Amino acid sequence: MSDKILDVTKIIRGGANLKGxxxxxxxxxxxxxxxxxRAADSGDSIAQYLSNVGRxxxxxxxxxxxxxxxxxxxxxxxxxxxxxxxxAERRRKLFQQVQDGMAAFEHLILANSRLVISVARRYRGxxxxxxxxxxxxxxxxxxxxxxxxxxxxxxxxxYATWWIRQAVTRAISDQSRTxxxxxxxxxxxxxxxxxxTQLTQTLGRDPTLEDLAEKLEVSVERVEELVHAMxxxxxxxxxxxxxxxxxxxxxxxxxxxxxxxVWTLESLLGDDLRLALEDLPPRExxxxxxxxxxxxxxxxxxxxxxxxxxxxxxRARQLEAQALRRLRHPSQRSRLLDYWES
Numbered sequence: 001m002s003d004k005i006l007d008v009t010k011i012i013r014g015g016a017n018l019k020g021x022x023x024x025x026x027x028x029x030x031x032x033x034x035x036x037x038r039a040a041d042s043g044d045s046i047a048q049y050l051s052n053v054g055r056x057x058x059x060x061x062x063x064x065x066x067x068x069x070x071x072x073x074x075x076x077x078x079x080x081x082x083x084x085x086x087x088a089e090r091r092r093k094l095f096q097q098v099q100d101g102m103a104a105f106e107h108l109i110l111a112n113s114r115l116v117i118s119v120a121r122r123y124r125g126x127x128x129x130x131x132x133x134x135x136x137x138x139x140x141x142x143x144x145x146x147x148x149x150x151x152x153x154x155x156x157x158x159y160a161t162w163w164i165r166q167a168v169t170r171a172i173s174d175q176s177r178t179x180x181x182x183x184x185x186x187x188x189x190x191x192x193x194x195x196x197t198q199l200t201q202t203l204g205r206d207p208t209l210e211d212l213a214e215k216l217e218v219s220v221e222r223v224e225e226l227v228h229a230m231x232x233x234x235x236x237x238x239x240x241x242x243x244x245x246x247x248x249x250x251x252x253x254x255x256x257x258x259x260x261x262v263w264t265l266e267s268l269l270g271d272d273l274r275l276a277l278e279d280l281p282p283r284e285x286x287x288x289x290x291x292x293x294x295x296x297x298x299x300x301x302x303x304x305x306x307x308x309x310x311x312x313x314x315r316a317r318q319l320e321a322q323a324l325r326r327l328r329h330p331s332q333r334s335r336l337l338d339y340w341e342s
Contacts (some may be wrong), residue, residue: 056107057111067104068148071104071145073100077094077098081098112157113138116164119165128171128172132171133168133171140164140167141164143163144156147163148160189229192216195216199212199215209223273294283319285323287305288320290305305319305320
């Protein structure tokens with residue numbers, strides 16, 4: 001069933017990124033001691049940073065809920081402040097709620113910075129400096145704080161761990177290479193790429209190994225070695241594609257059962273999609289659920305959908321199209337978009 005949910009949400013996704021006015025400092029606004037940590041290479045500087053993080057008390061689940069409620073109220077108040085005609089007393093109250101929301105956001109981030117350190121430590125030695133891993137982890141933590149819904153009864157640390165890990169592994173995938181090449185080989189690969197581009201333009205086709213060997217005045221065997229060196233090893237943390245938050249390693253069966261992080265994400269995604277479907281007119285919702293197998297896991301043809309709804313095949317197609325248009329509206333699409341942006 002989770003595959004069906006992913007199928008329909010990928011169709012809903014599309015268009016430009018949505019930017020809301022949500023409460024929460026940006027990376028630049030938060031006063032973490034990251035700048036000093038990045039600037040210093042010594043272990044003492046990192047130790048000092050870790051010590052500062054440890055000074056913020058851990059939160060109980062009710063504390064997380066209280067902070068999340070303040071953040072939510074701050075978001076609502078921020079939107080209300082943008083409207084005209086608000087009396088001065090009301091404006092002061094809204095402004096205070098926005099300030100409280102921002103303070104709650106920062107408190108939630110600082111109190112959970114230990115999670116970032118914990119995840120970053122597990123990924124040391126992957127070709128990315130430890131300080132950069134912490135930086136990326138904090139970005140993931142902030143995204144989690146912005147998306148957290150306290151009504152679901154999920155502990156924030158459980159929810160945030162997935163987003164932190166996602167940010168860290170994406171950084172490793174983007175910035176590192178498992179096998180480091182000698183400088184001289186890197187120069188030869190650059191020449192090989194240039195030669196391939198020139199020969200493609202000259203010959204009007206992709207060059208063969210023999211063409212490249214002749215152009216570079218080396219043996220065919222040497223060209224084969226360079227081509228092989230250009231191939232990047234596959235990382236198990238590598239995203240399977242840009243449309244999917246799953247990683248290559250998720251294809252490897254887990255003998256101990258389900259991956260809790262993947263299960264949590266899919267569960268949250270399913271909840272958000274169901275909420276979006278509830279806003280649709282009944283016949284449009286049924287048409288979409290049948291078309292993409294969201295109820296019984298089986299997809300249905302337009303003709304079969306028409307028969308169930310008592311309409312023609314063309315009318316069933318129109319109902320499906322109308323439902324997708326509604327779900328692509330910014331008010332609905334923003335609910336699902338972040339599952340593919342991290």
